[in-house]
Amino acid sequence: MSFSPDQTATLGEEVRVRGLVQGVGFRPAVWRLARDCGLSGDVCNDGKGVLIRIWGPASERDRFLIRLRDEPPPLARIDEVVRGYLCEDPPEGTFSISTSRSGEVHTGAVPDAATCPACLQEIFDPFNRRYRYPFTNCTHCGPRFSILEDIPYDRAHTSMNIFPLCKDCRAEYENPEDRRFHAQPVACHACGPKARLVRLDGHAVSADRYTQLDAVDAATNLLKRGEIVLIKGLGGFHLACDATNDHAVSALRLRKHRPHKPLALMARDLEIVRRYAHVSHAEENLLQSHQAPIVLLNRLNTDSLAFDIAPGMQRLGFMLPYTPLHHLLMRRMDRPIVLTSGNLSDAPQVVDDAAAVRALRGVTDWMLTHDRAIINRVDDSVIQMAGDDTMMLRRGRGYAPESLPLPEGFDASPDLLALGGELKNTFCLIKDGQAILSQHMGDLEQAAVWDDTVRNHALYARIFQHVPKAVVVDRHPEYLSRKWGVEISEKSDLPLISVQHHHAHIAAVMAEHRLPLDHPPIIALALDGMGLGDAGALWGCECLQVSYCEIRHLGGLRPSALPGGNLAMREPWRNALVQFADAFGWPVARQRFTNLSIMEYLGKKPVEQLLHMRDRNVCTPLCSSAGRLFDAVSAVCGLCMDRVSYEGQAAMLLEASVDLSVMGNASEPGYPFEIAESEKHFIQMDPRTLWSPLLDDLQGGIPVETIAARFHKGLAASLVQLIRRTLGATPWTTTVALSGGVFQNLTLLRATREALESLGLEVLVPHLIPANDGGLAFGQAVVAAAQIVTGQHHIAGGHEPCV
Ligand SMILES: [Zn+2]
Numbered sequence: 001m002s003f004s005p006d007q008t009a010t011l012g013e014e015v016r017v018r019g020l021v022q023g024v025g026f027r028p029a030v031w032r033l034a035r036d037c038g039l040s041g042d043v044c045n046d047g048k049g050v051l052i053r054i055w056g057p058a059s060e061r062d063r064f065l066i067r068l069r070d071e072p073p074p075l076a077r078i079d080e081v082v083r084g085y086l087c088e089d090p091p092e093g094t095f096s097i098s099t100s101r102s103g104e105v106h107t108g109a110v111p112d113a114a115t116c117p118a119c120l121q122e123i124f125d126p127f128n129r130r131y132r133y134p135f136t137n138c139t140h141c142g143p144r145f146s147i148l149e150d151i152p153y154d155r156a157h158t159s160m161n162i163f164p165l166c167k168d169c170r171a172e173y174e175n176p177e178d179r180r181f182h183a184q185p186v187a188c189h190a191c192g193p194k195a196r197l198v199r200l201d202g203h204a205v206s207a208d209r210y211t212q213l214d215a216v217d218a219a220t221n222l223l224k225r226g227e228i229v230l231i232k233g234l235g236g237f238h239l240a241c242d243a244t245n246d247h248a249v250s251a252l253r254l255r256k257h258r259p260h261k262p263l264a265l266m267a268r269d270l271e272i273v274r275r276y277a278h279v280s281h282a283e284e285n286l287l288q289s290h291q292a293p294i295v296l297l298n299r300l301n302t303d304s305l306a307f308d309i310a311p312g313m314q315r316l317g318f319m320l321p322y323t324p325l326h327h328l329l330m331r332r333m334d335r336p337i338v339l340t341s342g343n344l345s346d347a348p349q350v351v352d353d354a355a356a357v358r359a360l361r362g363v364t365d366w367m368l369t370h371d372r373a374i375i376n377r378v379d380d381s382v383i384q385m386a387g388d389d390t391m392m393l394r395r396g397r398g399y400a401p402e403s404l405p406l407p408e409g410f411d412a413s414p415d416l417l418a419l420g421g422e423l424k425n426t427f428c429l430i431k432d433g434q435a436i437l438s439q440h441m442g443d444l445e446q447a448a449v450w451d452d453t454v455r456n457h458a459l460y461a462r463i464f465q466h467v468p469k470a471v472v473v474d475r476h477p478e479y480l481s482r483k484w485g486v487e488i489s490e491k492s493d494l495p496l497i498s499v500q501h502h503h504a505h506i507a508a509v510m511a512e513h514r515l516p517l518d519h520p521p522i523i524a525l526a527l528d529g530m531g532l533g534d535a536g537a538l539w540g541c542e543c544l545q546v547s548y549c550e551i552r553h554l555g556g557l558r559p560s561a562l563p564g565g566n567l568a569m570r571e572p573w574r575n576a577l578v579q580f581a582d583a584f585g586w587p588v589a590r591q592r593f594t595n596l597s598i599m600e601y602l603g604k605k606p607v608e609q610l611l612h613m614r615d616r617n618v619c620t621p622l623c624s625s626a627g628r629l630f631d632a633v634s635a636v637c638g639l640c641m642d643r644v645s646y647e648g649q650a651a652m653l654l655e656a657s658v659d660l661s662v663m664g665n666a667s668e669p670g671y672p673f674e675i676a677e678s679e680k681h682f683i684q685m686d687p688r689t690l691w692s693p694l695l696d697d698l699q700g701g702i703p704v705e706t707i708a709a710r711f712h713k714g715l716a717a718s719l720v721q722l723i724r725r726t727l728g729a730t731p732w733t734t735t736v737a738l739s740g741g742v743f744q745n746l747t748l749l750r751a752t753r754e755a756l757e758s759l760g761l762e763v764l765v766p767h768l769i770p771a772n773d774g775g776l777a778f779g780q781a782v783v784a785a786a787q788i789v790t791g792q793h794h795i796a797g798g799h800e801p802c803v
């Protein structure tokens, strides 16, 4: 908005606004501001965003634009404002909202948003016509993406299409001065969806047996009585129970087949959250934002929550009510409830009543449901604060499918489709120089996740009118996402571009931090479970020189065997065994550390057979994974030896047990990794040297909490050493990017980051794009776009019209 037109030249201006400006109440906001400023003209939506024409004195036009920037509607995001002269005369009358320009189609979709304060006030006001109405919403809040079937975004294309507006709602919908002007899901008791309580065991029920109010209040009473209730929410079903009731929580875990994974909690308000967890100012803002994610908070030493809410963890995942139904449900709950995905084990959240009853009848006898269909499954988002910055762990409700602007240089990218990884799958579209990252869908090996992913892709293709010019996949030949990409590319005759796993992780961070396309290569650490690297090697703790177009492998962890292949991902003891064998030789280790409980445990396993397989290279691929090293240490410390029941469990337990006073004590040493330079200046971190002092500590009765801290310290220090050694080869850069799922470990991240910053380096860490494989698709899309724009791929294919 730097350009201020000459007052004498003209009284008219055309203003083009780009960003998230459609479907968020932008036009009525413009209308109100323009009238306030005494301007005439009009505003309309078109294919590029919003177009405003204003006539009036220059000072008022300036004031209008400043106010538009300062007071946009709550859900809008303004990326760009371009002003230009108009030589024509103003239209008759005052400022007006024009219907959309003919011929253009609105593309895109807005994420769902938590109930706004104005709607909240209405549902608790006995004199308001929406008193206790669980589906109250307005232009500034409510369901969007989860009810969207097609474009353009209007009521006919949502699951609200079966609810004709009553007279009162229609009047609000049509009045530009009303908060509900063009709010597509607007509804009330008279015309909208209704909640009802259902018994799943076949017995008849009427809610008034349990309350004098309504079905939602009856559900509150059931929760208070210790029952498990299945609740149909915004983007899926949840299972809920009283989080302070041991019996209810353990029954929920048992019936859901979810033995250990932490359960998410919902509390009525911040005051209740504060009884159980420490909430910083930033965390408070996140909890209360219109995205309303689950926020991981440091637990307080209160023992009033049920014993196994989050076994072994120092943190709790809390969210606040984000729909009127949740607000009404929680109103009389003066303690938190568990609110966990309505599914069995790792299956996706169910979204329709019939499937919910089929899948979960054995888990609960009660269902609080309603007659507004969930069209798109959107799981709750999960976020933590990493220092002063947010760090997204799962990107879903409230965030997806908001588009992300790409850095300078990417405008010329053709439209692309990137299909992500195998676990925590997401896909990403590049469209008109923006990236659209799908919501988290889950692990593709699950048939139901797979179906959901294919369906979501069809939806995204439709609502974003997306026709890709190339398909982008991970290099790993066994990833289902890759196989799907190959299929799409063959069927549609599109070029297929493969991107290395850790390159995608780092490129995602670079793009999120808006490094321009032609930025010189930076140094990066990519730490995760595993991904396919160069020459068929399995990587997972690598130091890389990275530009958008290519990577150079400068160093990494010395590879160890994965005995039993994929089984080593699930059974931590296998990694402990290999570390012993590598560090000492198995016979020596067995003799020297015979009294450790891990040795006793290994004594019952087919150890000789596994080592024999390793020596003969049978089903024991080498892998330089940081995740597996964490597993080994966690097993040796007795935290998780046998089998993980969810991804990352062993490593998370190890982090949770760290003694922070040891961590913060500069004179406490970490366990050493030897850093060696091999042929071609490749720098290797060798973990064999850490085991002797670690196991001596364990034998000497040093607490596991101290050992966990010394391991984290040693790892961070050696990663920093690795960076220092490689900086010699890249003297032009002072920027280091950190990514990969292992950096979700805040203890490791903080130690590494602080040491790097004290060397004067700038450290880039993911904020809005998950560091785990949920961010891969975005990184893949960015790498492929860079390679195409710089001419490394020619993708004209058979799709350009013949000239
Ligand atoms: Zn509202």
Ligand SMILES: [Zn+2]
Pocket (backbone or CB within 6 Å): 165, 166, 167, 168, 169, 170, 187, 188, 189, 190, 191, 192
């Ligand atoms: Zn109505």
